[in-house]
Amino acid sequence: MPVPHPERRKRARLLGAVVAALGLVLFPVVKYGNVCPDTGKPMAFGRPLAGHPRAAFRTASTLADGTRIGVTTLHGKKSGFTGKVWAWAPPEYYQERYRDSAFPVLIALPGGRGCPANYWNRPRLGLQQAVTDLAALGRSKPFVLVMPQLNPDPRHYYDGSDIPGRPKIGTWLSDDVPDLVRATFRTFTSRDGWALMGSSSGGFVGLRWRCSIRTASGRCSPAGRTSARTRRSGGATRRSGARTTPSASPRTCPPVPAPRPCTSSSR
CATH class of the missing domain: 3.40.50.1820 (Alpha/Beta hydrolase fold, catalytic domain)
Incomplete structure (x- = not known):
């Protein structure tokens, strides 16, 4: 028996919603997870x-x-x-x-x-x-x-x-x-x-x-x-010079000198 026209449109909308939802889920995975x-x-x-x-x-x-x-x-x-x-x-x-x-x-x-x-x-x-x-x-x-x-x-x-x-x-x-x-x-x-x-x-x-x-x-x-x-x-x-909240440390690190200005050549 043929599916009534309104029901067919309803199924098409549902399928479109599913495809859109999958796209939203997969896009960040592919883009940021570098699946490809x-x-x-x-x-x-x-x-x-x-x-x-x-x-x-x-x-x-x-x-x-x-x-x-x-x-x-x-x-x-x-x-x-x-x-x-x-x-x-x-x-x-x-x-x-x-x-x-x-x-x-x-x-x-x-x-x-x-x-x-x-x-x-x-x-x-x-x-x-x-x-x-x-x-x-x-x-x-x-x-x-x-x-x-x-x-x-x-x-x-x-x-x-x-x-x-x-x-x-x-x-x-x-x-x-x-x-x-x-x-x-x-x-x-x-x-x-x-x-x-x-x-x-x-x-x-x-x-x-x-x-x-x-x-x-x-x-x-x-x-x-x-x-x-x-x-x-x-x-x-x-x-x-801002401070952050440190996580647990396996041991204490001594202070270190501040970075030099970015003006010296590396080569």
Whole structure:
């Protein structure tokens, strides 16, 4: 028996609603979870550095000011682990007057499993915009943001450590990721121009990394649950002198010197 016309339209509307709901659910997963392999157009962060092969970054997002967040697949030479790294450079990085200047680096670690994506690469969280705004106000130096995945898989939490018989995520984070950054960006040669920030589990990993690997970075800004305003200020708070709420620390870290102005060449 044929389905009555009104009933057919009702079913069509229901099917449309289901498809729309699936789209809303799957869009952020595909876009931010990077379910598909590196999508988007190839991109580069300024001119290539002499003596360093250029990493294959692809555009993950484009911000309102025209700067882009890039993503690459990093095959760690020291760890043997392969994972995703997102990166962003501030507008000043591309300006002619800073062409020979070194920029400080902030490695931002996510909370939760931090796999397969690092949620700090989402423009809607405002971390990149906070860096831009605070630099324009003179309250912070413009710095490069690096956002690696935190764990090898979404089922286990590795604490940013090398666990026997498991992927060496600790070595990947502490050695391979900084090596990639130094080969891609004009960075400081000393640890004074490097900093870590993290929320929740990422904050613990950052603090643990800072305490156990003395040459990794000059500062670490861990935080637990924060308000939207605190998240928006993100890593720039450490350079503007603001305070954050620290998470539990495995041991106390001594004070470290403040980063130098972003005027010295890294090469």
